[in-house]
Amino acid sequence: MxxxxxxxxxxxxxxxxxLADAQLRHNLAHATSTIRAKRxxxxxxxxxxxxxxxxxxxxxxxxxxxxxxxxxxxxxxxTAAGATVHRAADADEACRIVGDIAAAxxxxxxxxxxxxxxxxxxxxxxxxxxxxxxxxxxxxxxIVQLADDLPSHxxxxxxxRNRAEVREIFRTHMAxxxxxxxxxxxxxxxxxxxxxxxHLREKFLRARVAVSGANFAxxxxxTLVVVESEGNGxxxxxxxxxxxxxxxxxxxxxxxxxxxxxxxLLPRSSTGERMNPYTSMWTxxxxxxxxxxxxxxxxxxxxxxxxxxxxxxxxxxxxxxxACLNVCPVYERTGGHAYGSVYPGPIGAILNPLLKGVGTDPxxxxxxxxxxxxxxxxxxxxxxxxxxxxxxxxxxxxxxxHRGDRIPKPxxxxxxxxxxxxxxGGRLASAERVNGFAGRLLARLGTARMPGGRHxxxxxxxxxxxxxxxxxxxxxxxxSFRQWWARAGASGASGPEDVAPQPHSPHTQxxxxxxxxxxxxLLQRFVDRVRDYRATVDVCRxxxxxxxxxxxxxxAGRVVVxxxxxxxxxERGVPDHALTAxxxxxxxxxxTRAAVGIAETGTIVLDHGSGQGRRALSxxxxxxxxxxxxxxxxxxxxxxxxxxxxxxxxxxxxGPSATSDIELERVEGVHGPxxxxxxxxxx
Amino acid sequence: MGSxxxxxxxxxxxxxxxxxxxxxxxxxxxxxxxxxxxPAEQTCCGQPMINTGYLDEAISAVRAFAGxxxxxxxxxxxxxxxxxxxxxxxxxxxxxxxxxxxxAALERTSPRTYELSEFLVDVxxxxxxxxxxxxxxxxxxxxxxxxxxxxGDRPTRLLSAVRGLSLxxxxxxxxxCGFGGxxxxxxxxxxxxxxxxxxxxxxxxGAEVLVAGxxxxxxxxxxxxxxxxxxxxxxHLAEVLAATEGASA
Numbered sequence: 052m053x054x055x056x057x058x059x060x061x062x063x064x065x066x067x068x069x070l071a072d073a074q075l076r077h078n079l080a081h082a083t084s085t086i087r088a089k090r091x092x093x094x095x096x097x098x099x100x101x102x103x104x105x106x107x108x109x110x111x112x113x114x115x116x117x118x119x120x121x122x123x124x125x126x127x128x129x130t131a132a133g134a135t136v137h138r139a140a141d142a143d144e145a146c147r148i149v150g151d152i153a154a155a156x157x158x159x160x161x162x163x164x165x166x167x168x169x170x171x172x173x174x175x176x177x178x179x180x181x182x183x184x185x186x187x188x189x190x191x192x193x194i195v196q197l198a199d200d201l202p203s204h205x206x207x208x209x210x211x212r213n214r215a216e217v218r219e220i221f222r223t224h225m226a227x228x229x230x231x232x233x234x235x236x237x238x239x240x241x242x243x244x245x246x247x248x249x250h251l252r253e254k255f256l257r258a259r260v261a262v263s264g265a266n267f268a269x270x271x272x273x274t275l276v277v278v279e280s281e282g283n284g285x286x287x288x289x290x291x292x293x294x295x296x297x298x299x300x301x302x303x304x305x306x307x308x309x310x311x312x313x314x315x316l317l318p319r320s321s322t323g324e325r326m327n328p329y330t331s332m333w334t335x336x337x338x339x340x341x342x343x344x345x346x347x348x349x350x351x352x353x354x355x356x357x358x359x360x361x362x363x364x365x366x367x368x369x370x371x372x373x374a375c376l377n378v379c380p381v382y383e384r385t386g387g388h389a390y391g392s393v394y395p396g397p398i399g400a401i402l403n404p405l406l407k408g409v410g411t412d413p414x415x416x417x418x419x420x421x422x423x424x425x426x427x428x429x430x431x432x433x434x435x436x437x438x439x440x441x442x443x444x445x446x447x448x449x450x451x452x453h454r455g456d457r458i459p460k461p462x463x464x465x466x467x468x469x470x471x472x473x474x475x476g477g478r479l480a481s482a483e484r485v486n487g488f489a490g491r492l493l494a495r496l497g498t499a500r501m502p503g504g505r506h507x508x509x510x511x512x513x514x515x516x517x518x519x520x521x522x523x524x525x526x527x528x529x530x531s532f533r534q535w536w537a538r539a540g541a542s543g544a545s546g547p548e549d550v551a552p553q554p555h556s557p558h559t560q561x562x563x564x565x566x567x568x569x570x571x572x573l574l575q576r577f578v579d580r581v582r583d584y585r586a587t588v589d590v591c592r593x594x595x596x597x598x599x600x601x602x603x604x605x606x607a608g609r610v611v612v613x614x615x616x617x618x619x620x621x622e623r624g625v626p627d628h629a630l631t632a633x634x635x636x637x638x639x640x641x642x643t644r645a646a647v648g649i650a651e652t653g654t655i656v657l658d659h660g661s662g663q664g665r666r667a668l669s670x671x672x673x674x675x676x677x678x679x680x681x682x683x684x685x686x687x688x689x690x691x692x693x694x695x696x697x698x699x700x701x702x703x704x705x706g707p708s709a710t711s712d713i714e715l716e717r718v719e720g721v722h723g724p725x726x727x728x729x730x731x732x733x734x
Numbered sequence: 735m736g737s738x739x740x741x742x743x744x745x746x747x748x749x750x751x752x753x754x755x756x757x758x759x760x761x762x763x764x765x766x767x768x769x770x771x772x773p774a775e776q777t778c779c780g781q782p783m784i785n786t787g788y789l790d791e792a793i794s795a796v797r798a799f800a801g802x803x804x805x806x807x808x809x810x811x812x813x814x815x816x817x818x819x820x821x822x823x824x825x826x827x828x829x830x831x832x833x834x835x836x837x838a839a840l841e842r843t844s845p846r847t848y849e850l851s852e853f854l855v856d857v858x859x860x861x862x863x864x865x866x867x868x869x870x871x872x873x874x875x876x877x878x879x880x881x882x883x884x885x886g887d888r889p890t891r892l893l894s895a896v897r898g899l900s901l902x903x904x905x906x907x908x909x910x911c912g913f914g915g916x917x918x919x920x921x922x923x924x925x926x927x928x929x930x931x932x933x934x935x936x937x938x939x940g941a942e943v944l945v946a947g948x949x950x951x952x953x954x955x956x957x958x959x960x961x962x963x964x965x966x967x968x969x970h971l972a973e974v975l976a977a978t979e980g981a982s983a
Contacts, residue, residue: 067923380910384927421921423914423928424785425877439882443823446787466783470791473746473777475798480774483750501960502967517922522929522957525751532749532756536772540760 056201059391061417066385075211075386078714082210085715086377089323090431096325097315106312108435111368114270114303115358121270121303122349128273132335132698134345139297141352146177148348149262149295153183156293158260162251164277164284165189166264167205167371168297168350170393174262185262186228186254188283190247190721191712197224203387203395205373206321207712211386214238214713225250240713244721251283251722256632261287261342265298266370267313268347271306272697274334275347278317278327282670282708282723288331289666290632294342299350301367307697311689313370316433318652320372322711325580326652329723330703331666337700340665353406362444363405368434369398375428375438381421390418397428401441409445410452419445461514476533483531490527501525567686573650577684578731580653584706585719586727593732596678600642603676603728607640611672613664618642627664635671641724642676643669646701647691648684648731653706655679655729656691658699666700675724677704681733740770741803743811743820743847746778752949758976759812759850762865765976766858770810776802780827781819786916789830796827800839808857809847812972814879814947817849822882849879850972851888851947861895866979868898872941873971874932874955876948877910889947889971896974902939906931913954926958933958936966947971 059065069075094100114121126136139145153161161178163169163185175185175196187196191209195202198220202208209217221232221243230250236242263284267276275296277284288294304310318327336345357367376382376396387395391414392403400418409416419442428438453460472478490506498509506526511519518524530538568576578588591599600618604610611625612618625638644662645655655677657663662678669675685691695701708723719725740763744756756772763770779799780792799820803809811817821844828837854860873893879885893901912918912928919925932955936944944959946952949970956968 063921063923066921070923070927380912380928381921381924384924419787420917421924423877423910423912423917423925425910425914426881427877427908427910430881443785443787443826446785447789448787450787450789462786463788466786466788466791470783470788470794473780473795473798476773476775476777476802479746479749479777486750501956502965503969507960514919517919518957520922521926521961522954523960524957525953527751528753530753532744532753533772533774535753535757537774540757540772543760543764 056388056391059414061413062389062391062421063417065389065391066421069385069389074213076384078211078213079383079386082207082715083377083383086323090320090374090377093319093323093325097319103312103316104433104435107316107433108368110304110309110312111434112365114305115301115364115367118300118303118358121305122300124270125268125273125303126349128271129335129347132273134273134335134347137346137348139348139350139352142172145172145297145348145350145352146174149174149297150178150181150183152293152295152346153178153260154181156260158183160184160186160254160258161260161262162186162188162254162258162287162291163192163261164263164279164287165192165208166262166297167393168264168299169262170202172297172350172352174297186251186258188251188254188287188722189279189712190244190281190283190710193247193251194220194712197221197228201388202393204376205371205394205396205398207715209712211388212713214240214243217243217713221246229254240716241718243713244710244718248721252636255286255290255722256636258291260293260295261291263287263294263296265296265302266317267304267310268298268302269307269310269697270303272334274307274332274697276310277331279330280322280328280708281710281721282329283721285329285331285666285670285702286722288333289341289670291342293344293346295346295348297348297350299352300354301369308689308692311692314688317370317372320374320431320433324705326649326654326703326705328584328705328707328709332697332701332703334698334700340659340700341667356408357405360405363401363441365436366398366401366405366441368436369402370434371398372433374431374433378427378431380425380427381423390421397422397438398436401436401438401445404445404448409449416449419449480531480533483533486527487529487531487534491529493526494529498526499523568650569686573686574681574684574731574733577648577650577653580650581655581706581729582653584653584727586706586729588729588731590731590733593734596730596732599730600676600678603730604640604642604674607674609638610640610642611635611638611664611668612642613662613668615662616642616644627668632667632671635667638672640674640676641668641672642678645677645679645683647694648679649686649688649691650684651687654691655704656695657702657704658695659702660699666702669702670723673724674726674728676728676730678730678732681731684731737769738807739805740768740808740810741806742770742772743776743779743803743809743816744772745811745813745816747950748812751953752970755812755949755970755972758970758972759810762863762972762976763810766854766860766863768858771806773802773806779816779819779824781816781823782915784819784823784827789827792827793831796824796840797831797836799824800836800843803843804839807846808853809843810850810853811847812850812947812970813949814849814876814883814885815950817847817852818878818882820844820847849883849885849947851879851885851892852883854892854975855888861891863892863895863975865896865975865977866898867896867974867977869942870900870902870940871943871945871974872902872904872936872939873907874904874911874936874944874946874951875907876946876951879947880908885947892971892975893945899974902941904939905935911951911955913951915950918954925954929954929958933962933964937964941966943974944968945971945974
């Protein structure tokens, strides 16, 4: 599909069909208003939110201004870390690279993490043409793929489906793709998510090649970052032998420390959470842990065309959070399909025309006009994209592309005439006399009156019907303002007055950041925030740790424990001696240490160092008991980043795996451990 | 302090379609002691052309603007949208025209252009303008006044000070009404869907009068309310603020 859906009509036509779909309207209104409210709540908690947005925009602009330098730095760091870097100029080249790697491993299937870049290039279709099945593993993407449907939202691609439809899709199509849905499948989101867990588990355990995108790529360290909720991402990034990541060249962040800004902005803007359940970071190949063959495909596919546009360039700051979709009054009513692309909503209205160029495809050319320019998108955009500015700029490009047309559009003739009328007050006055004549005529014809007494024009012909089809239009007044002024207005002047207007400064808000927490308040915040994610938290003294861990493990039969933990669990303890993913699937629980705990977001970070095991250990078993020391707890994301080594693989965990892909009802436990139990050790 | 020159930028929509709004601004400012002038060479800020992509076609209007308002200390307009265009978009047109003298002229006019509520609150320093309007009113904050200009609570502070007026909150007030200039006809179906929700929220308030700072948005919402026989009247903020006891609009 290469970014745009083939054969889509221009936006107004597609929107008309979408508006007639009552189920879609209902789902969208519910979904967007729910996410909007969640976002507003967590954004209000961040005192320096406006600062963060400004910093994010500045960092992205710096990357874009020196893109080639940063790309070379990234490539060098990745190569040094054992990864193979490829550069793809367009969709075809990127698909060919991925297909060649998969074919070299005789793979007939790949598992996929939800990725906008791979949707943009139409990777699944390209792989299918080579006989390779690409399995989408995000719940919403699975629904869309099984139904042979199209995504309609960046974050919740099946937002247009309700639970009953999802059940039908699972019952009808799952069997052809692998393990069938249970006969008695209900339409409860939790049951639907459980069916997806079982269906996909065999694919995760079997697949040898995985394909992902990346939310961020850190230039100076070569670290890639994937932000997700369900744990399907961790599965794909950890279990297969070969990992191929397709990364847009705009995804760069200069340094590891600067990730801080984006890790605080993205989850809040996107799902309305302080932190998403899982964030994975990896730097090339880690011996003995995760994929041992790592490829990174750096994708252009029109991005350099965007970069060359001085106004449009800011669209490359986008971090695909979809906040602009959720506040957009147009998107809320039409849904994503009307935009005819994997990038819908305000970002789609600017990104698609920028990536492809305007002037040739009426569908693309209609997108910059799919906005009332209300600016709600810019207000929430975490990287401060000025959408109205870019939209208006693109509209002028669309108009300019048609200036040479042999037969100008009627609209162009109208604006030419209007422009000429507005050249002087005198010309406008003449036009208004005609207007006033029409108004007096309409009043005499006795058209309907509006509240307040004005006559209406009645139904207008031609393009005017687009207004009067559903809305009354007031008839022109008999006398324009300037006629009144000339006749009577100017004479009523009073004397000079005594004010001295000053050119105004922009209205700005100032924010005061509260002091960071410490001591007991810090630990209490950590405990509260981890519990907010409905993870269990115990606080104990070090002498009692073994007892607390045993209690947390409950009836778990087999428990894997990294050797360094020195925890004797008797018969049920299993050492990690080269357990395969299939072996781990037979194990009930895992106990690990952590590297850092983040109070503000309720996050624990594993860097898979001593006592934390390799990544698969804390991923496949269903219960994760995690031991965090009080001195490991820090106030917020920047403090955590400063303690972490970017070259280590990392898993950031904020509560158990979760999905809200079906009617935005939160279901806990999809692919990662369904239960997270944190034991905080204080002395 | 010597006398300052204040100009009314009435806007093309108000000039041709809503002259009562322009008259109300004149009445209100004179009542507050401001000697307001109407430069007759003014036409349109150029926004209809600019926002549809016709930048060349906007040059003549922007040139007329620069000529008409040269030399004034303050340019007051009863439209958040047109004020937004003057302050944020005129520079784009000047660049397109490639005319440094026009650019220089607009650098003088742009920062001196005030939306009505900004002029009243920030420049004149008044909140109570001595108005009387004994009606139940709800206020729609128009997108450009809210987001391009950032007028904030100035309009509602002004309305709250009007004697007799009862101000009711509008649900989902900050969502666009669907006007959007040529959007209203290019994407008429989406525009009407947006206006329908706005009209529904207006009806939910039980207000007699819907007030806003932009007549174009009011024309959209009001057009739908009228078609629905909702019995809600639309009025520009200026007309409410100009109303006094005995001379109520």
